[in-house]
Amino acid sequence: MAKYTRGGYKISIASIYIGYVMVATSYIALGGNIGDRVVNMLWAIAAIGRLPETEVLAVSGFYNTPAVGGPPDQPDYLNAAARIATRLAPPDLLAGLLAIEIGRGRNRRMEQRHGPRPIDLDILLYADQIYQQPHLTIPHPRLHERLFVLLPLNEIAPDAWHPVLGCRIRELLTRSLHRGGRGGRRGYKRGVSKMLGIQEWKSMI
Numbered sequence: 001m002a003k004y005t006r007g008g009y010k011i012s013i014a015s016i017y018i019g020y021v022m023v024a025t026s027y028i029a030l031g032g033n034i035g036d037r038v039v040n041m042l043w044a045i046a047a048i049g050r051l052p053e054t055e056v057l058a059v060s061g062f063y064n065t066p067a068v069g070g071p072p073d074q075p076d077y078l079n080a081a082a083r084i085a086t087r088l089a090p091p092d093l094l095a096g097l098l099a100i101e102i103g104r105g106r107n108r109r110m111e112q113r114h115g116p117r118p119i120d121l122d123i124l125l126y127a128d129q130i131y132q133q134p135h136l137t138i139p140h141p142r143l144h145e146r147l148f149v150l151l152p153l154n155e156i157a158p159d160a161w162h163p164v165l166g167c168r169i170r171e172l173l174t175r176s177l178h179r180g181g182r183g184g185r186r187g188y189k190r191g192v193s194k195m196l197g198i199q200e201w202k203s204m205i
């Protein structure tokens with residue numbers, strides 16, 4: 001597909017334009033393991049929907065997942081994925097997500113790497129773009145390694161395309177489940193479970 005570069009990121013000519021501003025479909029990972037995890041998740045979803053020029057199109061169920069990495073004995077996470085439509089460029093979308101994290105009490109200065117946090121919002125995919133800057137990498141560089149990302153993402157976007165690995169999310173999930181080990185099938189059996197289906201959490205709003 002023909003592409004040109006503007007402002008450091010590639011724009012596909014297949015992207016949709018409404019007026020003069022491109023609308024991109026993007027996928028966001030949500031995760032947190034401090035406080036009331038369900039409330040934090042619902043709060044973050046609502047806040048994403050209030051970002052300028054952004055609409056939440058779909059959200060997966062909420063998954064209870066054992067922590068991967070970080071300090072020992074940190075609490076389980078709640079993880080989910082959301083599909084959004086946005087006119088924000090990737091750096092502006094990231095800035096919006098970081099502001100939401102801070103609004104929910106996240107304080108990076110006090111955190112250990114991969115340590116407990118009320119809410120973490122990562123950009124997984126942005127249209128079919130590959131974006132590499134010092135503070136932002138899209139697709140998210142660890143998307144394909146993590147069952148806690150792939151399970152919810154596959155629920156809402158099995159056919160979404162990973163532009164670096166050249167395959168669909170459903171294939172990445174299948175590979176991850178068959179790999180075994182920490183993020184694979186054995187990890188799944190060790191405690192990843194769907195805590196709330198979409199209808200269940202929607203009924204809580």
Ligand code: A4P
Pocket residue numbers: 030031032065066067068069070077079094108113114115120121122123124135136137138139140141142148
């Ligand atoms: N950054 C670069 N690319 C991106 C992107 N695509 N989306 C930069 C968002 N941010 C991106 O992230 C550090 C910096 O990465 C950001 O300031 C941004 O400039 P952070 O949110 O401060 O820290 P982090 O999330 O701890 O770092 P990292 O390395 O992104 O960690 P991961 O990979 O997100 O893992 N276990 C379970 N079960 N569930 C989880 O959700 N999450 C983590 C964090 C570890 N273990 C987990 C979970």
Ligand code: MG
Pocket residue numbers: 120121122
């Ligand atoms: Mg993050």
